[in-house]
Amino acid sequence: MIRWSVGLEAEGDRDMSHDEILALADAVAGSGGIATGIGTPRYGAQLVVEASSREEAVSKARAEFESAVRSAELPKWPVTRVEVVNEEEEFEG
Structure with a gap:
């Protein structure tokens, strides 16, 4: 498993x-x-998840983001931006 930083933004x-x-x-x-x-006119979050692939990281982060949006009672707006980087890529850049 790799640690991923996933940024999501809804507008x-x-x-x-x-x-x-x-x-x-x-x-x-x-x-x-x-x-x-x-x-x-947007809200977003940067989340840290553990996953074996970029796709799995995005899926896990989206689920956590959607749960947080419901918990915070925010309007359900479409996600317009997703950025993903793993800990190895972060150190290279």
């Missing part, structure tokens, strides 16, 4: 409040995650 039709992003941050904290998006 919608209104700006996100401080409290909404704080709720998302609380929801992703257990996954070693951080949240972004205060004052923008």
Whole structure:
């Protein structure tokens, strides 16, 4: 298994409040995650997952992200950006 850092971002039709992003941050904290998006029409999270492939990492991170969005009671917006890097790639760059 490899550790992956997966960034996901969803975009919608209104700006996100401080409290909404704080709720998302609380929801992703257990996954070693951080949240972004205060004052923008998007919200996102950077999550750390263990997986054997890039595809598995994205799948696991998406599931965690969707669960966190539900927990934070955010609007269900489409994911518009996904960035993935594993710990080996991170050290090379």
